[in-house]
Amino acid sequence: MAITTAPVPASPVSEEAAVRPGALGKIRHWIAEVRRLPLFPVTMLLVFLIVPALFSELIAPHNPRRGDLDDRLVPPAWSGDVVSTRTVVERVNRENRQNEIKLSDAERTVRIGDATVAGKAAGEAPALGDQIQIVVKPGGQGKYLLGTDKNGMDIFSRIVHGARLALVVSMMAIFVSGLIGTVLGILAGYYGGWVDTLVMRLVDMSLSISLILVALVLAATLGPRIENVLIVVCLFLWSRYARLIRGETLALKTQDFISRAKVAGSSEIRIMLRHIFPNLVNTIIVLATLQLGFVILLEAGLSFLGAGIPRPNPAWGVMVADGRELIIDSWWVSFFPGLAILFTVLSVNLLGDWLRDRLDPKQRNV
Amino acid sequence: MQRFIIFRAGQAIIAVLLVSIIVFMLSNITGDPTSVMLPMGEATPEDIAALKEKWGLDKPLHMRYLVFLGNAVQGDFGESYAFGGQTAMGMVMDRFPATLQLGGLAMLIAVVLGVPLGVITAAKKDGWLDYQGKAVAFLGQSVPSFWLGIMLLWLFAVQLGWLPSSGKGGLSHMIMPAFTLGFFQVAALLRLIRSSMLDVLDTEFVKLARIKGVPEWKVVWKHCLRNAFIAPLTYFAIIIGGLFTGTVIVETVFSWPGVGQLAVGAVRGRDFQVLQAVVIIGSSIYIFANLVVDILYAYLDPRIRYT
Numbered sequence: 001m002a003i004t005t006a007p008v009p010a011s012p013v014s015e016e017a018a019v020r021p022g023a024l025g026k027i028r029h030w031i032a033e034v035r036r037l038p039l040f041p042v043t044m045l046l047v048f049l050i051v052p053a054l055f056s057e058l059i060a061p062h063n064p065r066r067g068d069l070d071d072r073l074v075p076p077a078w079s080g081d082v083v084s085t086r087t088v089v090e091r092v093n094r095e096n097r098q099n100e101i102k103l104s105d106a107e108r109t110v111r112i113g114d115a116t117v118a119g120k121a122a123g124e125a126p127a128l129g130d131q132i133q134i135v136v137k138p139g140g141q142g143k144y145l146l147g148t149d150k151n152g153m154d155i156f157s158r159i160v161h162g163a164r165l166a167l168v169v170s171m172m173a174i175f176v177s178g179l180i181g182t183v184l185g186i187l188a189g190y191y192g193g194w195v196d197t198l199v200m201r202l203v204d205m206s207l208s209i210s211l212i213l214v215a216l217v218l219a220a221t222l223g224p225r226i227e228n229v230l231i232v233v234c235l236f237l238w239s240r241y242a243r244l245i246r247g248e249t250l251a252l253k254t255q256d257f258i259s260r261a262k263v264a265g266s267s268e269i270r271i272m273l274r275h276i277f278p279n280l281v282n283t284i285i286v287l288a289t290l291q292l293g294f295v296i297l298l299e300a301g302l303s304f305l306g307a308g309i310p311r312p313n314p315a316w317g318v319m320v321a322d323g324r325e326l327i328i329d330s331w332w333v334s335f336f337p338g339l340a341i342l343f344t345v346l347s348v349n350l351l352g353d354w355l356r357d358r359l360d361p362k363q364r365n366v
Numbered sequence: 367m368q369r370f371i372i373f374r375a376g377q378a379i380i381a382v383l384l385v386s387i388i389v390f391m392l393s394n395i396t397g398d399p400t401s402v403m404l405p406m407g408e409a410t411p412e413d414i415a416a417l418k419e420k421w422g423l424d425k426p427l428h429m430r431y432l433v434f435l436g437n438a439v440q441g442d443f444g445e446s447y448a449f450g451g452q453t454a455m456g457m458v459m460d461r462f463p464a465t466l467q468l469g470g471l472a473m474l475i476a477v478v479l480g481v482p483l484g485v486i487t488a489a490k491k492d493g494w495l496d497y498q499g500k501a502v503a504f505l506g507q508s509v510p511s512f513w514l515g516i517m518l519l520w521l522f523a524v525q526l527g528w529l530p531s532s533g534k535g536g537l538s539h540m541i542m543p544a545f546t547l548g549f550f551q552v553a554a555l556l557r558l559i560r561s562s563m564l565d566v567l568d569t570e571f572v573k574l575a576r577i578k579g580v581p582e583w584k585v586v587w588k589h590c591l592r593n594a595f596i597a598p599l600t601y602f603a604i605i606i607g608g609l610f611t612g613t614v615i616v617e618t619v620f621s622w623p624g625v626g627q628l629a630v631g632a633v634r635g636r637d638f639q640v641l642q643a644v645v646i647i648g649s650s651i652y653i654f655a656n657l658v659v660d661i662l663y664a665y666l667d668p669r670i671r672y673t
Contacts, residue, residue, distance in 0.1 A: 201377070208381045210652045212611040213629070213645040214388070220633040220641050221392045297510055301615055304512045305630055320513050324619065327520050334520075338513030346508035353504075 038354045044347035048340060052163035060157035061143065064314040067152030073330045074148040075140045082137040088130045137329075147332040149322055151312075155332065158314035159340045165315050166344065169226060170295040173233035174288050180234065181241025182284060186272050188242065189249025199242060206239035211298075219307030229299050229308050237291060241284070248283055252276050282359040289352035293345040300341050316341050370664055378657045385649040386438065390431050393638045443643035447636075454643035458625060464534060465617070465624035469609055471544035476551030483552070484559025485594075488567060489586045499556055506553020511612055515546040515619035532621035543620040547612045554605055558598035565597070566590045596666050602659045610652055 052059055089102045140147060146155040188199035211232050218228040252258065253276075261275050302308030303317030311318055316337045323334025425433070437443070443454035487499035522542060523531035530539050566572065567590055575585050614626035621627065625644055632641040 204377060205381050205384060208378070208653045208656050209385060210607060210610045210649055212614050213648050213652075216614070216629050216633050217389055217392050217641060217645055220636055220638065293508060297508075298611075300510050301512060301611065304510075305615065305618060305633075307633060317510070317512070320510070320516065324516055327516055328524050331520050331524075334513065334516045338510055338517070341510045341513065342508055345510075346504060349504055349508050 036358075038351065041347045041350035041354065044343055045351060048343045048347065049163050049167055052160040053167040054164075056161045056164050060154075060160040061145075062154035062157040064153065064158045064161035065312045067148060067154070069152050071141070071144065071148050071152045072150055073326070073333070074138070074144050074152075075330070076147045076332050077140040077142055077145050079140045081135045081139040083133055084136045085131050085133055088128055088132055146336045147330075149319070149333050150326060150330075153314075155319070155336055158319060159316070159337055162314040162316045162319065162337065162340065163344070165309060165313060166296050166299065166341075169229055169299050169309070170233075170292055173230050173237070173295050173299075174291055176230065177234040177237035178241050178284060178288055181238035182245050182277075182280070184238070185242040185245025186249050186276060186280070189246040190253060190268070190272055190276065196246070199246070203239040203242050206236060209235070211236040212302075215302050215307050216305070219302075219305075224303075224306055224308060224310040226309055229302055232302070233295055233298060237295070240291070241287060244283060244287060245280055248280055249276055252279055286352065286356045286359050289348065289355050293348040293352065296341065296345050296348065367664065371661055374657055374660055378653050381653050382646075382650050383435075385653075386435060386646055387431070389642050389645050390434055393642060394427065394430070438642075438646060443646070444639040446640050447638065449637075454639040457628060457640055458643045458647055461623060461625045461628045464622060465613055465626060468540060468543055468547065468616070468622060468624060469613055471540055472547035472551065472609065472612070475544055475548035476555055479548075480552040480555030481559055481591075484556045485563055485586060485591055487556065488560045488563035488594075489582075491564065499560065503553045503557045506550050506556075509549070511546055511550060512615045512619050514549065515542065515616055518542045518546060519619070534623050543616050543622050546619070547609070547616045550608055550612060551605060554608065555598070559594060562594040562597040563590055566593045569593075596663075599659060599663045599666070602656075606652060606655050606659075610648065 056064075144154050144156070146159070148154055149158075184199045184202075188196040214235065215228065215232045218231065222228060258271060258275055261271050266275070299308055300315070300317035300320070303315040304321045306321070308317060309315035319337035320334045320341075323330065323332075323337075326333050441455050446452050446454050446457060449457070483499055483502070487496045490496055519531055519542065522529045529542055533539060563586075567586075572585060572589060575589050576582070580589070613624065614629060616622065617624045617626035618630050625648065629641060629644040629648075631637070632644065
């Protein structure tokens with residue numbers, strides 16, 4: 001068969017898989033791997049981050065950046081009308097406003113048709129002193145599952161679109177900082193000497209700068225931009241990778257297979273790429289997953305302060321910030337976006353913890 | 367040891383200088399601050415020149431940096447653009463005690479809750495309490511502090527009316543912000559102490575103490591805890607960093623009149639003098655705290671000094 005005789009690529013991952021016979025074995029191997037994944041964090045991650053991020057347009061019923069100003073601060077769909085009993089104080093008998101009455105504790109007059117009067121037929125005018133039921137705060141509407149914000153934008157749609165922003169921004173930040181950190185870490189560990197000293201001093205510098213303060217300066221000078229979040233995260237995170245990778249490279253360097261590769265005439269670049277890097281993949285994946293939650297939280301925090309993703313983008317942090325002043329009457333504006341952050345970060349952290357135990361027990365105390 | 371201290375201190379000074387360069391460059395590349403300070407279209411070229419001379423903006427960049435650095439060392443960061451007449455340094459110093467109070471109480475909460483919980487969960491590993499502790503640790507590391515703060519505000523200030531919602535006052539004003547700030551630290555400390563305690567509980571001298579008949583509580587709380595404090599020290603930098611980030615966020619949520627709120631206000635008002643003062647003073651404190659921790663650690667663990 002063509003499949004079994006096909007040349008196996010030289011990468012160590014496929015070498016490991018190639019021990020099993022043929023493509024079927026490979027598929028079985030991966031199915032077994034997937035079935036071993038922890039059900040709870042993975043399901044949570046799919047529900048709260050990955051599926052909404054991939055299919056935002058399909059899931060979200062409304063435009064996340066444009067609201068209906070007639071539907072401002074609509075509560076979640078399941079909340080009912082808040083009804084209050086008031087006494088009729090006065091009948092308004094001015095021109096144009098024939099059918100209005102004034103109620104106790106009310107600022108505005110109410111049209112008769114809008115109030116239900118106990119014991120009277122619809123449309124019949126209430127007398128002075130009648131007890132009247134009026135809707136003080138209208139309840140939720142079916143089309144806005146989690147309510148709307150002060151611009152009438154649907155919160156559910158914004159959360160769904162926010163998942164994509166959170167995922168893209170944090171993945172990019174992790175990728176870039178991981179790339180820089182890994183390259184510098186391998187170079188420092190492999191070459192030692194002044195390269196090592198330089199990189200490690202830079203690592204110390206990076207660790208001793210408070211990232212929130214740098215983020216605030218960037219926000220003040222360049223305004224809130226997505227790029228700021230990337231710069232701040234990269235400035236800060238690459239050193240974590242570099243330190244860990246350097247340590248691992250130092251340990252790998254002394255192993256037999258590296259000296260054999262040298263004897264066989266491999267170039268230094270080849271040794272680093274083909275022999276050292278593949279052995280670091282587990283460490284990198286574990287660290288990246290453990291950092292993902294941190295980066296999502298950080299991005300949300302910066303956006304909350306107005307130093308991250310600018311409005312009107314549906315960033316979760318911005319949405320929570322929007323609800324800060326509205327908390328007395330409209331708790332849902334802050335509550336649901338924050339819950340999305342909490343569940344997402346929680347599931348990423350649980351998954352990272354599981355991956356660390358499984359792929360890289362050495363890091364257990366990191 | 368002396369060499370180590372001198373080396374680390376030198377490194378810290380370079381880090382502070384680096385921060386000052388970054389801050390200075392960033393606030394100067396974004397264009398001419400005179401355009402913000404003078405009314406649009408009404409200022410004559412002479413007005414602009416006069417203002418430039420007043421702020422020293424007519425000199426080349428590196429000269430301006432040296433002047434800036436010289437003034438900064440003497441604690442002079444200029445006057446606030448937004449609050450004319452007030453010095454940036456004075457504004458930061460006015461706000462400083464409030465931030466210190468909040469951070470101190472948060473740290474206290476973190477230590478009082480985090481350390482005992484870490485010890486207990488380690489001593490009763492895999493028990494009921496250990497799982498509860500794990501849940502607390504995961505929650506603490508996953509919950510966004512600004513959201514937690516707003517939710518506490520909603521529950522205790524709006525719904526129950528037990529605590530004041532914002533501003534500064536007695537202890538009742540501090541409870542919610544300090545708890546919000548401390549919660550993340552509780553989780554971090556709990557994990558650190560627990561993992562460090564587990565390592566210590568596994569050592570020979572603990573076994574010896576047990577065989578000798580030392581009561582279990584004494585083994586755990588005295589013999590182990592003392593040794594378990596060393597390893598978490600390395601992570602202290604992360605804890606201080608978390609406290610820094612947290613202060614800025616929590617002060618914004620609760621309108622706490624501290625340095626963090628001042629910084630966020632300065633960003634919104636593009637008040638660079640104040641922001642420069644906050645960032646350079648804040649970074650210096652942060653770097654200094656890290657330096658102290660490093661030296662302390664090297665003092666406690668001699669292996670560090672010679673690497």
